[in-house]
Amino acid sequence: MSIGQYAKRERILITGDCRPSLPRFVKMRHDAGRGRWILLAPERVFNPDEIAVAVLQKCDGKRSVSDIADSLADEYKAPADLILKDIVDMLQDLADKGVLNAGEPAQNQAAKT
Amino acid sequence: MNEVTPVETSAIAAVDPSCARAPVGMLCELTHRCPLQCPYCSNPTDLERVNTELTTAEWQDVMRQAGELGILQVHLSGGEPTARKDLEEILDAAVKAGLYTNLITAGVTLTRDRMMKLAEIGLDHVQLSIQDVDPENADRISAYKGGLAKKIEVSQWAKEAGMALTINAPIHRQNIHNVPRMIEFAIECGAGRIEIAHVQYYAWALLNRSSLMPTRESFMTAAKQVEEAREKYKGIIVIDMVVPDYYAKFPKPCMGGWAKQILNVTPSGRVLPCHAAESITHLQFDNVKDRPLADIWLNGDAFNKYRGTEWMKEPCRSCPRKEIDFGGCRCQAFALTGDAANTDPACSLSPMHEEWAKVAEVESHSTPPEFVYRRVGAVKVTVGGA
Numbered sequence: 363m364s365i366g367q368y369a370k371r372e373r374i375l376i377t378g379d380c381r382p383s384l385p386r387f388v389k390m391r392h393d394a395g396r397g398r399w400i401l402l403a404p405e406r407v408f409n410p411d412e413i414a415v416a417v418l419q420k421c422d423g424k425r426s427v428s429d430i431a432d433s434l435a436d437e438y439k440a441p442a443d444l445i446l447k448d449i450v451d452m453l454q455d456l457a458d459k460g461v462l463n464a465g466e467p468a469q470n471q472a473a474k475t
Numbered sequence: 476m477n478e479v480t481p482v483e484t485s486a487i488a489a490v491d492p493s494c495a496r497a498p499v500g501m502l503c504e505l506t507h508r509c510p511l512q513c514p515y516c517s518n519p520t521d522l523e524r525v526n527t528e529l530t531t532a533e534w535q536d537v538m539r540q541a542g543e544l545g546i547l548q549v550h551l552s553g554g555e556p557t558a559r560k561d562l563e564e565i566l567d568a569a570v571k572a573g574l575y576t577n578l579i580t581a582g583v584t585l586t587r588d589r590m591m592k593l594a595e596i597g598l599d600h601v602q603l604s605i606q607d608v609d610p611e612n613a614d615r616i617s618a619y620k621g622g623l624a625k626k627i628e629v630s631q632w633a634k635e636a637g638m639a640l641t642i643n644a645p646i647h648r649q650n651i652h653n654v655p656r657m658i659e660f661a662i663e664c665g666a667g668r669i670e671i672a673h674v675q676y677y678a679w680a681l682l683n684r685s686s687l688m689p690t691r692e693s694f695m696t697a698a699k700q701v702e703e704a705r706e707k708y709k710g711i712i713v714i715d716m717v718v719p720d721y722y723a724k725f726p727k728p729c730m731g732g733w734a735k736q737i738l739n740v741t742p743s744g745r746v747l748p749c750h751a752a753e754s755i756t757h758l759q760f761d762n763v764k765d766r767p768l769a770d771i772w773l774n775g776d777a778f779n780k781y782r783g784t785e786w787m788k789e790p791c792r793s794c795p796r797k798e799i800d801f802g803g804c805r806c807q808a809f810a811l812t813g814d815a816a817n818t819d820p821a822c823s824l825s826p827m828h829e830e831w832a833k834v835a836e837v838e839s840h841s842t843p844p845e846f847v848y849r850r851v852g853a854v855k856v857t858v859g860g861a
Contacts, residue, residue, distance in 0.1 A: 367665070368634070368662065368663055368664065368665035369662065369663045371662065371665075371711050372711070373709060373710030373711055374710055385637070385639070386599075386637040386638070387599045387600055387637070387638055387639035388639075389575060389599070391573070393545070393547070395497065395545035396545065400547065402547060402548065402575040402599075403575075403639070404577065404599075404600040404602075404639040404641055404667065404668055405548075405577070405600075405641070405668070405715070407499055407547055407548070457710060458709060458710040459713060460639075460667035460668060460712070460713050
């Protein structure tokens with residue numbers, strides 16, 4: 363049995379340079395009936411908090427994680443390095459659960475440390 | 476971030492009281508027709524006939540009602556859901572209702588064109604079953620020739636279309652030795668997720684239990700292999716495991732609690748708190764043809780009968796775990812004790828637990844009998860059903 367192209371997949375490692383986005387099959391929407399935001403994924407429903415929603419709304423595949431951290435640091439008047447760490451942790455968790463695309467350069471080996 | 480799965484609960488900020496109480500997921504058995512004959516099928520042994528199935532318009536209405544009720548995810552299942560020629564039209568209604576859509580399929584009758592069409596309509600997730608990674612054994616278990624090669628093709632179409640892919644691997648005595656290879660197979664297919672789903676012993680699987688029950692030792696080995704694979708493949712594939720409760724200390728929180736998170740609609744439109752609920756023979760089930768879905772969910776007798784914890788007897792009633800596992804599975808309690816309000820014998824606190832656990836010990840060490848394959852008319856004495 364040889365299928366090939368997916369066999370050598372690597373874990374996505376989130377860094378400040380990644381340009382994350384939600385895959386086609388992950389959907390964030392407001393759940394009006396329950397008054398909350400939800401992230402819909404295969405056999406999972408996540409409840410993102412206010413900050414997570416703000417981050418994920420900026421995950422458009424164009425902005426880097428550092429850009430997003432800077433912009434939120436500005437918005438919430440908080441230290442950028444602290445925000446960056448929190449965001450990287452959160453996005454890494456989502457990537458490990460298979461619900462985030464990291465974008466270049468993290469999906470090749472360049473960002474691996 | 477909180478994660479809500481069928482086995483976990485979370486605090487919900489209620490706005491609309493009926494929506495806030497809505498199930499997270501709806502399992503739709505679009506048909507009981509299936510080209511495969513797996514002896515552990517979760518469908519009832521009394522399979523519903525094609526002439527009783529809901530029409531296209533009726534299924535579409537179910538999807539609209541589900542969206543309004545606040546249901547988040549719909550699982551289009553069967554039987555084999557692609558046996559319905561109107562699957563596209565039903566899917567379209569589900570997508571338009573805002574539901575996250577999951578197709579639970581054996582894949583063997585799909586074509587590339589149809590997969591692309593389903594993706595285009597808006598299908599989010601394909602859950603593809605495998606019977607084994609050894610083609611001959613897979614053929615034997617499913618009584619279908621050449622299934623595995625076809626499934627590999629289907630997996631590649633799902634990836635090509637950008638849909639999420641889960642490999643669903645029902646595990647039992649006759650394929651449990653291949654758990655690590657199944658995980659590798661799923662990775663090679665490009666799946667983001669695999670379910671190592673130990674067979675649950677209801678309906679067809681209960682009938683075939685002595686052919687399917689693994690030994691405790693082989694279960695423990697497989698569980699360890701899953702743990703190792705989770706570590707090794709972290710960030711590459713999510714591995715979910717459904718444990719066989721014959722070897723558990725506490726029962727599973729069946730359906731995340733009766734009438735709490737999930738509802739099931741049968742091919743003919745009966746609405747059940749779980750797919751095996753018809754085995755509890757004294758329950759009456761409403762039909763979407765007669766009553767709105769929301770009304771059935773909120774007020775239907777079968778749903779209210781074991782909802783919450785008020786119905787519990789001892790040892791459940793005073794148990795600190797009663798909000799964790801809800802006393803286990805009502806269907807199993809009924810099948811084995813004659814009273815669905817009793818503690819599930821899977822629980823070590825059940826007075827029947829020891830006797831029950833012995834069954835697994837004895838059967839798993841005996842020579843397995845031939846399978847009773849899942850097909851219409853295979854079982855003369857039916858369990859449940861209307």
